[in-house]
Amino acid sequence: MKFLFWFLVVWLVWRWWRSVRRLGARRAAARDAQASGGVAPDWMVPCAHCGLHVPQAEMLMDDAGLAYCSEAHRRLGVRHG
Ligand SMILES: [Zn+2]
Known part of the structure; x- marks a missing residue:
């Protein structure tokens, strides 16, 4: 037992x-x-030039750490006014 x-x-x-x-x-x-x-692959970030929201994976970043939707907008930079 x-x-x-x-x-x-x-x-x-x-x-x-x-x-x-x-x-x-x-x-x-x-x-x-x-x-x-908080950091999902499809997290959307606004373009600093035109404001278009693009997936974080497709965005382009400049030296200042700003996000852009395309290479053209990255070269144009932040739109003023
Ligand atoms: Zn743009």
Whole structure:
């Protein structure tokens, strides 16, 4: 009977450890989804020249760190007025 008791204890500990691990994995996954939400691949940025919104992956950046929709607008720079 003593063996059966220890078997039960080990089984319960194993079950508890498994549920803790699963909870931690779920929390980490939620945190990753939240972190990547701000910098999604299709994040839109406005062109500094014409104001057109372009995906971050397709935008062009100048030395000042401003985003442009095309090479032509990047050469023209920020539109004043
Ligand atoms: Zn533009």
